[in-house]
Amino acid sequence: MLAHVDMDAFYASVEVLDRPELAGRPVIVGGGARGVVSAASYEARAYGVRSALPLGLARRLCPQGVFLPVRMDRYRQISRVVMEVLASFSPVVEPVSVDEAYLDLKGAPILKAGPEAAGRAIKSAVQNVTRLTCSVGLAPVRFLAKIASDRDKPDGLTVVADLEAFLATVELREVPGVGQKSQERLRAMGLTRLTEVRALGAERLERMWGAFGLRLWELAHGRDSAELRPEREAKSLSHETTFHQDLADREALAAHLLALCQKLGRRLRHEGLEGRTVVLKLRHADFRLVTRRATLARPGADTAIIYATALGLLKGYPWPGPFRLIGVGLAGLAPAGQGQPGLFEDQRQARGRALAAAEDAVCERFGHQALTRAAALAKDGQHGHTGDGED
Ligand SMILES: [Mg+2]
Structure with a gap:
């Protein structure tokens, strides 16, 4: 079960917290280079003032509004407190923005009393510590938790107990x-x-x-990730290929995988990143999307290591296919060289790195098509368009 926690009219609520005399008045926070509304209190929303509205228009809609500049440092300060409160409920918290986060409540003691009680406990803890209200949605998958948290705002709580029934209302x-x-x-x-x-x-x-x-x-169909990416894992890079014709041949799939790993490796090294978790993505002919993950012994960006790991995942995948898409990604990215390399690095890895660097040099000079290893040559050609992702 996931919880999505969203602070109510956050910037405006912080302003009212700091200046209690503004309570009950239409407070509008905005300005800066773009000259738009960043947040509006619920009193201001009654006049039709919304986030992203030009400030001039907001002034016309709500001339009696209290217009205040954005004080980001102050909001961040309170945001840190909110995130700390949330972290006391679950070790897996994924902040999405300064006023929003997902919590994975799987195995969390708080869930023992049921999702409704868990939601109430989170809400009252946030309010006790910050004196601000939030809205909480609980659901088995991400996007429904987010939709649920928005259903009953402000100070709301929505539990998606019956996924199909809730889905029908979206x-x-x-x-x-x-x-x-x-x-x-x-x-x-x-x-x-x-x-x-x-x-x-x-x-x-x-x-x-x-x-x-x-x-x-x-x-x-109510299918979405139930996995969260805590802050340090938030960054990932991936490449994928969608086939023009569904593909079941494991060797052909392996060849595509190699080409994707080469692309991924080049991009990682180009951006000076390395990562810990190799993610294999397969989409079945019936559009079912599956991912398989493996963690590297130490963070890396070497094509050979990523490929060997991804190939292991492909070989270990029990269903025969055919598949519409294959993709590979590396998650848990961080700037290269932070994992104490060098001293204990074994020779094989050093060779892999040297080879990768040579590959990069050739590619830089002759373009990315110039260098393709034998296996990638063998089956590539007639099928596929590629895409890449990053988040
Ligand atoms: Mg919010």
């Missing part, structure tokens, strides 16, 4: 990533609820929006 406009244009396009097809896009089918959604279409299809 409007497309609530779904993260579905912007105005996508909503309009779907509305033109008579679709306003998330589960209604199931009827379009995965192929059609993929034709409409590519990778985003497939993601929407998965969300429509």
Whole structure:
């Protein structure tokens, strides 16, 4: 079970906290280079003032509003306190922004009393320590926890106990990533609820929006990650290939994997990053997306090591396929050289690094197509377009 915790009108609430005489008045925080509203108290929202609105417009909508500049240092200070409170409930907390975080409550003692009680405990702890309110959503997957936390704002608590029943209530406009244009396009097809896009089918959604279409299809079935990425693991890089024709041949898959690992290795070294967790991604012909992870003995960015690890994951994957997509990523990224290399580095790794550096030099000179190892040459060619990701 995940919890998504979202502070209510955070910047504006902090201003009211620091100046109690503003309580109950429409407080609007904004300004800076972009000249837009960063936060509006609920009293200001009653006048139609929203985040991202130009300040001039906000002044016209709410002339009696109290307009204040952004004091980011102060908000960060309180944010640290909020995150500390959250960390007391679970070792796995993923801050998303200064006023928002996910908690993994799996195995957390607080969950023993049930999700509702857990949500209430989190809310009252945050309020006791900061004297600010937050809204909490609890759900088995990320995007539903986020939607749930937004349902009952401010000072709200929503528990997704029955996933399918809750899913049926989700409007497309609530779904993260579905912007105005996508909503309009779907509305033109008579679709306003998330589960209604199931009827379009995965192929059609993929034709409409590519990778985003497939993601929407998965969300429509309530499928999303339940895994959190705590701060130090938040950074990852990945590359993937979608085949024009589904592929089951393990050697051909391995060849694609090698090409992707080479790309990934080059990019990691180019950006001076190394990582600890190799992630293999496979999408089945029926669009099911699976990931498999393996942790390296020490952080690295060497193509050979990433490939050997990813290949091990592929070989260990028990289902035969066919697959629509293969991808590889490295997570837990940090600037290279922080893991005390050098002294204890074994020769094999040093050779791998030298080879990788030579590869990089050749690629830099002749372009990335110039250097492809034998296996990648063997089966590559007729299929596939590639994509990459980063977060
Ligand atoms: Mg918020």
